[in-house]
Amino acid sequence: MKPCMTTEDAAEWRQHNERLVARNMRALSPCEDCTVRFAVEMRLAGRCDGWPEDRPDGRPWSRSADERQEMARRRWRESKQRTRSRATA
Numbered sequence: 578m579k580p581c582m583t584t585e586d587a588a589e590w591r592q593h594n595e596r597l598v599a600r601n602m603r604a605l606s607p608c609e610d611c612t613v614r615f616a617v618e619m620r621l622a623g624r625c626d627g628w629p630e631d632r633p634d635g636r637p638w639s640r641s642a643d644e645r646q647e648m649a650r651r652r653w654r655e656s657k658q659r660t661r662s663r664a665t666a
């Protein structure tokens with residue numbers, strides 16, 4: 578589990594990731610689904626050293642793959658934001 582995630586986050590993310598039908602769309606690490614902004618924040622906070630980037634196995638970073646996954650990613654990011662605003666409220 579990544580230090581940038583709570584146990585709850587990690588479980589949610591795993592569920593979200595496994596829901597992706599195409600196996601090659603699934604991320605190997607939750608950090609792949611982070612926004613750059615979030616990754617920078619977590620880095621500055623010392624909570625994660627991960628980075629949203631291409632996978633080591635060379636999954637092609639195509640525009641269409643991005644578009645297909647955008648909705649799932651957005652759902653994940655929104656739930657992450659909700660968790661974070663709960664935590665800071």
Ligand SMILES: [Zn+2]
Pocket residue numbers: 579581607608611619625626627628
């Ligand atoms: Zn991370």
